[in-house]
Amino acid sequence: MAPSRDPHDERARAWSDGLRRELAARLGPAVAHAVWVTGSVGRGEAVPGSDLESLAVVCDPGDPGDPDDRAVRRAVASTDLSRAPWFAETSPASAADPRLIRTRAGWSTAADGWAAAPARDLGVVHLGLLADARPLTDGHGDPELLPRLAARSVRTHPGILTDILADALSTRASVPSRLTRTLRSDPVVDLKASVLTPVVKLARWAALRVGVTSTSTDGRLELAADPRVLPADRWDSLRVAARVTARLRWEVRLRAGSDGPGTDRVPLSVLTTAERAGLRSAAREIAGAQRTLDYLRSSGGLREPG
Template structure:
């Protein structure tokens, strides 16, 4: 099956022993995915396989250049498992208590740089572990989660809750602690206004798909499928998952 080629590429990335091998494996994965797409494999299958490739790249990059930094998470489409080639990569870190903030940010930046060399670009909106907001100790994350759930309108609370709801750990299992997304779910379900804010955000009017008549009269049939169709569905599903305590991404 065509997707087996991506599974092999994923294993090659995960087994890389140095930065050069990882970059080479990343280049190979990008070549392979073109052949998989040409084989007309279903989009969902491609997305699931490519998300695994991206998570493997993150885990390996962290292992090679920041082994003692802490626990890494992939969020966004890569965390959910619906990333396609070209999707950006949102990253979070639970920083080890014995690592200084400056050192943690520098190490995370090195990881992001290495991922960029592998063809995996950082999130366009800056949701990356090389920023203080996304690089915290377990205690700092817990304090932040409590604050965002209590007042989702402050400190970009809805955005942060959404990122945590999509976060999936990569590499070694979290050190005996409750995962970030589970913490966020527990906190949000204890605060009905937070769930209401998530629903309001999910149903807020955004880009739309123009009618055939409008396309015919204006001559402009362009549409951003992600913002007009995919993003609202993702947000509604995220709210539903948080509301009922589902562990599904």
């Protein structure tokens, strides 16, 4: 089944863009030009309450007219979007951290280091931040700079793909069974951690594997689909699964109303029968792809991209 074109699928993109514009307005044009959003906002997949993750690309010291790294750190650290309507908590992965502010050359060197020795400095995590990064402001001269640096470092050090795939397979997508209701009064599912994050990580691995610089999960699953790894219909099913889960995540947030941003941990009883069925189907598709990739990884059946 091909992914449906549902206008509801655009809510996360619109929310992410609105959050980007709000952050840019608060930082001011000089600082905003240096800042990139990453994580769910960079992928265009944010919801109310999503973490706000950011990086910064600054010019070499002494260049006139550009803010230095201290000015960027201060501006980002003092910007608070945790109140309504955004409820966006600033993540530890923030341009307020001096380790996440570098020149273009500095990011290139760092990406190579993370790919060459991923265990030394959370290489998989840091490359994921680069791969998901998107300029805070529109009209950037090189909007694919950081994803391209991540892809280039992976191409130079392809061994990192083993670690990235292992991370994507570390949590198997799952939804509690109805049978668990005999053991617990109301099973809870974490829509993000148990279903959405596994497919987001699979899509990022697939994109880095073939050099795709798209930041969205749907775009990655479309552009990086390799029929030698998974059949075409399985890639399409993963796109459907990601959309179903993201759409349900939004519906749950909307039901929270004025009580706050909502939560990803949802009792199964608050979902309709159709929603539970759709979520379980999505989890089965993602878990099935994970099992296939786990087998290919262990058997040496993963081919190099053509």
